[in-house]
Structures are given as structure tokens and as C-alpha cells.
Amino acid sequence: xxxxxxxxxxxxxxVFSCLLEPxxxxxxxxxxxxxxxxxxPTDAPVRSSSNLLLTPNTRIEDIEASDLLVVISxxxxxxxxxxxxxxxxxxxxxxxxxxxxxxxxxxxxxxxGLLDDQTVTMHWAVMSEFAETYPHVRISQENHLMEGKxxxxxxxxxxxDLTLAFITERFGPAKAFMASSMFMSDGTLHTDEERTPTAFxxxxxxxxxPIITIMTETLEHPLSLPALAERAHISPRSLNRLFxxxxxxxxxxxxxxxxxxxxxxxxxxxDLDLREIAFRCGYADAASLTKAFRKxxxxxxxxxQKTIHSSEQSQPSDGAEN
Numbered sequence: 001x002x003x004x005x006x007x008x009x010x011x012x013x014x015v016f017s018c019l020l021e022p023x024x025x026x027x028x029x030x031x032x033x034x035x036x037x038x039x040x041p042t043d044a045p046v047r048s049s050s051n052l053l054l055t056p057n058t059r060i061e062d063i064e065a066s067d068l069l070v071v072i073s074x075x076x077x078x079x080x081x082x083x084x085x086x087x088x089x090x091x092x093x094x095x096x097x098x099x100x101x102x103x104x105x106x107x108x109x110x111x112x113g114l115l116d117d118q119t120v121t122m123h124w125a126v127m128s129e130f131a132e133t134y135p136h137v138r139i140s141q142e143n144h145l146m147e148g149k150x151x152x153x154x155x156x157x158x159x160x161d162l163t164l165a166f167i168t169e170r171f172g173p174a175k176a177f178m179a180s181s182m183f184m185s186d187g188t189l190h191t192d193e194e195r196t197p198t199a200f201x202x203x204x205x206x207x208x209x210p211i212i213t214i215m216t217e218t219l220e221h222p223l224s225l226p227a228l229a230e231r232a233h234i235s236p237r238s239l240n241r242l243f244x245x246x247x248x249x250x251x252x253x254x255x256x257x258x259x260x261x262x263x264x265x266x267x268x269x270x271d272l273d274l275r276e277i278a279f280r281c282g283y284a285d286a287a288s289l290t291k292a293f294r295k296x297x298x299x300x301x302x303x304x305q306k307t308i309h310s311s312e313q314s315q316p317s318d319g320a321e322n
Contacts, residue, residue, distance in 0.1 A: 001170065003036040004066040006092065007056075008085075008108070010075030013048045015103045018160035019070055022179040026167060029178060029261060031297060037063060041085055049075045060088065068166075069096035070105075077104035077126070081111035090114065101152040102159055109150070110134040120152040121145050174247040174254060177208075178261065208246050211239070215255050219262050222282040225252055260296055263289060267301050274301065 005020065020036065027034040037058035040046045045055045069092050073080050090112050093099050101109045106122045107130060109115050119138040122130060131139055144153035144162035146169070153162040160180075168176040211232045214223070228251065229236040243251040263281040266272055274286035283289040293301040 003068040008073045009046045011072045012074040014156040015159045022163045025179045066096040070100040072102045073105045074103045077107045123154040
């Protein structure tokens with residue numbers, strides 16, 4: 001999958017991160033073929049709404065085709081629909097399979113006439129003025145929309161929801177949940193009574209999240225599924241049904257993916273040997289870990305580590321903010 005992010009001056013760092021980071025996490029976790037380019041209208045650096053400078057990693061003329069084109073506009077959105085920008089956007093849209101207007105990105109898209117008779121959503125602060133300016137475009141109060149070629153979302157939380165919904169549709173609910181968990185988790189353990197929802201909480205996570213918390217707390221000494229069900233105050237049959245319904249896989253499979261993802265993280269970011277990593281992730285020895293890791297990720301854990309590092313070194317800069 002190939003994504004292009006078109007950023008305009010005043011774009012929101014948070015919206016951009018919520019759209020891109022889950023895709024990055026998915027690529028790192030599963031080695032899915034996901035690539036992205038970050039471009040700007042003039043190939044020059046652009047400043048975010050918080051005055052941070054971001055440099056594009058690709059020139060506009062080098063963009064050939066995109067599975068996903070994401071247009072992000074925030075502050076200054078009224079000034080963006082210039083004839084030059086409209087021609088640029090229309091050209092990119094023609095060679096893109098799906099187009100996302102993020103935050104106030106729908107404003108620029110609507111100015112081209114591409115959204116006439118379409119239904120879109122956007123940041124709540126823009127809706128009223130948008131309705132007056134573009135009466136031929138229907139407005140929805142939905143968190144995000146994924147219909148036809150043109151998708152849309154508002155601020156950061158809805159951008160994250162759209163990305164996770166896209167991952168669910170394209171790569172499956174389990175991978176979406178894993179990307180979400182890795183992206184949002186702060187590594188802190190809480191009791192159910194202490195746990196409070198955040199602005200980024202996903203309603204679909206409510207039923208399985210307490211059970212996954214138990215899984216996360218017991219990675220080093222994994223529970224049997226009957227013991228897990230007992231601790232979660234649910235029958236084994238209901239536990240299996242819940243995970244298959246919400247995540248499309250058995251609880252045992254998901255439990256294993258959590259353990260292997262933790263092993264991947266330890267392999268990448270620590271100097272622990274495989275034997276110690278295996279013990280910390282609930283495996284009897286390094287051989288058992290390596291066998292399980294290869295089965296899920298398609299290569300040995302050490303090779304996976306080398307692949308990730310090699311990819312990071314060869315990948316052009318994603319325009320890290322200075």
C-alpha cells in the first residue's frame with residue numbers, strides 16, 4: 001500500500017501523527033508492505049500550527065500513483081484554495097484510489113468542485129462556514145466518513161479513528177487493535193476501577209480491553225485460557241466468541257501476538273539475549289521463541305530486527321520536524 005500525505009502551512013501535527021503513526025506501527029509489527037511520501041505544494045518545508053518546520057521527503061513531480069492520498073489543512077485553510085493548489089490537488093486526486101480530507105482539508109477539496117453532491121465531515125469549527133461557502137456539498141456530523149473515493153475526518157481523535165477503521169478494512173481488526181494498543185499504550189498498569197477513557201478511546205475496545213490488560217500483565221507467565229476466562233469473569237466459550245467477534249481471531253492467538261510483539265520490541269531496543277527475551281515473553285527457551293516468531297512474522301526474530309534497522313536506514317527522511 002502506498003500513501004501520500006499532502007501538507008499545507010498551518011497543518012496540525014497531531015492530526016498528521018494520528019493518520020500516519022498507526023500505519024508505521026503496522027509496518028514495523030507485521031512487515032506489511034506500507035510506504036508513504038510526505039509532500040508539500042511547493043516542495044518547500046511547511047510550518048505546522050505549532051510553528052514546527054517539516055521538510056517533505058518527496059517532490060510532487062515524483063508522485064506517480066497513490067492508494068491513499070491524504071490532504072491535511074488546518075490553520076490558514078481559507079488561503080489554500082489558490083488556482084495553483086487546486087490544479088495540484090486535482091492532479092493528485094486523478095492518480096489516487098482513495099482521497100482523505102483531514103481536519104480542514106475538505107475545504108480545499110471542495111473548492112475544486114470534486115466534492116459536489118458528496119457527503120463529508122470535517123473539524124467542527126469549520127462546519128458552519130463550510131456549509132455557507134460550499135452549498136453543493138453535504139455535511140455530516142459523523143466522526144469520520146469512508147464512502148466511495150472521498151473520505152473525511154475532523155480533528156486528531158477522528159483522524160485516529162479513520163486510520164484504524166482503514167486498517168481494519170484493509171488488514172483486519174486484530175492488526176488494527178494491535179496498532180492502536182502500541183500507539184496509545186503508556187505501559188502503565190491500572191486496575192479496572194482506576195481506568196478512565198481518554199479522548200482517543202475507541203468504543204470498540206471496551207469489551208476486550210480489560211481482558212487484554214490481563215494478558216499484558218501476564219506476558220512473562222501466560223495464563224491458560226480457562227484461567228484467563230476465570231480472571232476476566234467470563235466463560236471460556238464467551239471469551240472465545242468475544243475475541244472472534246471483535247478481533248477476528250481466538251484469544252489464544254491474540255495472546256501470542258502480544259507476547260511476540262513484546263519480544264520484537266525487546267529485540268529492537270535492548271541488548272538482552274534471545275534466551276532472556278524468551279523468558280520475559282513466556283517462552284521456555286530461545287528456540288521456542290524463534291519458532292513461534294517465524295511462524296507469525298515470516299522470519300527469525302534476529303533477522304526481523306536487522307530488516308527493521310535496514311529499512312529505517314534506507315528509508316528517506318519522513319520530514320522529521322526540527
